[in-house]
Amino acid sequence: xxxxxxxxxxxxxxxxxxxxxxxxxxxxxxxxxxxxxxxxxxxxxxxxxxxxxxxxxxxxxxxxxxxxxxxxxxxxxxxxxxxxxxxxxxxxxxxxxxxxxxxxxxxxxxxxxxxxxxxxxxxxxxxxxxxxxxxxxxxxxxxxxxxx
Amino acid sequence: xxxxxxxxxxxxxxxxxxxxxxxxxxxxxxxxxxxxxxxxxxxxxxxxxxxxxxxxxxxxxxxxxxxxxxxxxxxxxxxxxxxxxxxxxxxxxxxxxxxxxxxxxxxxxxxxxxxxxxxxxxxxxxxxxxxxxxxxxxxxxxxxxxxx
DNA sequence: CCTGTAATTGAGATTGAATCTCAATCTCGA
DNA sequence: TCGAGATTGAGATTCAATCTCAATTACAGG
Ligand SMILES: [Mn+2]
Ligand SMILES: [Mn+2]
Ligand SMILES: [Zn+2]
Ligand SMILES: [Zn+2]
Numbered sequence: 614x615x616x617x618x619x620x621x622x623x624x625x626x627x628x629x630x631x632x633x634x635x636x637x638x639x640x641x642x643x644x645x646x647x648x649x650x651x652x653x654x655x656x657x658x659x660x661x662x663x664x665x666x667x668x669x670x671x672x673x674x675x676x677x678x679x680x681x682x683x684x685x686x687x688x689x690x691x692x693x694x695x696x697x698x699x700x701x702x703x704x705x706x707x708x709x710x711x712x713x714x715x716x717x718x719x720x721x722x723x724x725x726x727x728x729x730x731x732x733x734x735x736x737x738x739x740x741x742x743x744x745x746x747x748x749x750x751x752x753x754x755x756x757x758x759x760x761x
Numbered sequence: 762x763x764x765x766x767x768x769x770x771x772x773x774x775x776x777x778x779x780x781x782x783x784x785x786x787x788x789x790x791x792x793x794x795x796x797x798x799x800x801x802x803x804x805x806x807x808x809x810x811x812x813x814x815x816x817x818x819x820x821x822x823x824x825x826x827x828x829x830x831x832x833x834x835x836x837x838x839x840x841x842x843x844x845x846x847x848x849x850x851x852x853x854x855x856x857x858x859x860x861x862x863x864x865x866x867x868x869x870x871x872x873x874x875x876x877x878x879x880x881x882x883x884x885x886x887x888x889x890x891x892x893x894x895x896x897x898x899x900x901x902x903x904x905x906x907x908x909x
Numbered sequence: 910c911c912t913g914t915a916a917t918t919g920a921g922a923t924t925g926a927a928t929c930t931c932a933a934t935c936t937c938g939a
Numbered sequence: 940t941c942g943a944g945a946t947t948g949a950g951a952t953t954c955a956a957t958c959t960c961a962a963t964t965a966c967a968g969g
Contacts, residue, residue, distance in 0.1 A: 629944090629945085630945070630946090631935080631936050631937070631944095631945055631946070632936085632937095633935075633936075633945090633946065633947080635946085635947070636946095651926095652926080652927080653925095653926085665948090666947085666948090667947065667948040667949075668926095668927085668928095668948085668949095669927095669928075669929080669947075669948065669949090670946080670947060670948075672926095672927065672928075673928095673946090673947090688836075688838070690836070690891060692925090692926085692955095692956090693925080693926055693927085694926085694927090708880070708883065708885050708887075710885075711888065717883050717885060719879050719883065721875050721876075721879055723871060723872075723875040724871075724872050724875045724876070727869050727871040727872045727875070728869075728872070728894065731867050731869055732856070732894070732896065735856065735865050735867065735899070736898075736899035736902065737856050737858075737865060737894070737896055737897070737898060737899065737902075738896045738897040738902045739856075739894055739895075739896040740859065740895055740896040740897070741894075741895045741896070742892065742893060742894040742895060743838060743891070743892070743893045743895075744890065744891070744892045744893075745890060745891045745892075746876065746880070746885070746887060746889075746890040747887075747888055747889045747890060747891075748880065748885055748886045748887040748888040748889070749885070749886040749888070750884075750885060751883070751884035751885065754884070754885075754886045777915090777916085778916070778917090779915090779916055779917070779964080779965050779966070780965080780966095781916090781917065781918080781964075781965070783917085783918070784917095799955095800955080800956080801954095801955080813919090814918085814919090815918065815919040815920075816919085816920095816955095816956085816957095817918075817919065817920090817956095817957075817958080818917080818918060818919075820955095820956065820957075821917090821918090821957095840926095840927095840954090840955085841954080841955055841956085842955085842956090
């Protein structure tokens with residue numbers, strides 16, 4: 614946390630922005646929960662602790678955290694965004710259980726290589742990508758099989 | 762178109778649903794434009810031709826077309842859905858130019874195989890996936906390079 | 910060709926995520 | 940300590956998508 618806090622402070626200073634208790638609280642809350650968080654989760658979590666930050670401020674702070682490379686936006690196919698800490702957590706993709714919502718993370722050199730090759734072939738300059746896999750996690754798969 | 766029209770008619774009959782001029786018009790419009798369409802595009806396109814169908818009906822018809830396997834929903838990372846005809850157009854992924862919006866389609870056996878292997882390893886039962894690649898198409902890449 | 914009934918439609922209300930507005934408040938460097 | 944300029948929050952707004960429900964329509968059976 615402390616290293617990241619420093620990163621954020623430095624980023625804010627460089628942009629002539631201010632470090633406020635609301636911004637600090639949002640970052641702290643991201644650390645507290647880890648995982649893949651919705652903005653709304655952060656909002657209510659903060660409210661419960663009386664460390665309120667308005668909805669607008671939560672979204673604005675997430676934007677800043679993304680700009681400073683501390684947080685990334687994740688698309689889990691729910692029709693709204695989730696956010697996760699970058700930390701030393703390198704680029705990866707997500708498998709989402711359509712039954713219980715569980716999220717598995719994965720990354721694969723072969724896929725990355727194949728994608729690179731395909732982009733070259735199409736003369737497409739790749740800057741980023743999202744890869745969401747949907748299905749049933751181990752637990753839900755077993756339950757489902759028994760019911761049939 | 763005619764084969765697909767038959768598929769749709771058959772599907773509707775099997776579900777005890779009715780074939781209406783609005784539903785016919787939406788399907789016809791999908792054929793007219795091909796490509797990756799937004800619901801809103803369909804809506805205005807139909808209005809211009811006085812073949813009106815309300816917003817609600819357009820969305821409801823797209824739902825039926827998906828259920829009958831004629832159309833699939835596409836996520837191009839725009840925060841709202843696009844739709845495309847399935848036809849004999851097999852499963853594929855999309856590259857989206859962040860500058861001009863151009864969409865390139867691709868599919869890759871190696872990626873499919875790697876994904877299959879990863880799911881097996883995680884005991885995850887794969888049912889579907891979305892893969893969006895963002896970057897610059899050939900044309901925009903050239904323009905961008907010259908400007909720098 | 911009729912008719913009755915169940916499905917369909919459309920105008921407009923509603924939802925939910927995300928963004929915007931702007932007056933009041935706060936931060937931080939000098 | 941002070942003031943310029945950044946920030947905040949309540950509530951309005953946007954936009955895609957869905958819902959509501961009274962009026963309309965399709966179509967199976969006669
Ligand atoms: Mn993740
Ligand atoms: Mn496509
Ligand atoms: Zn599960
Ligand atoms: Zn382009």
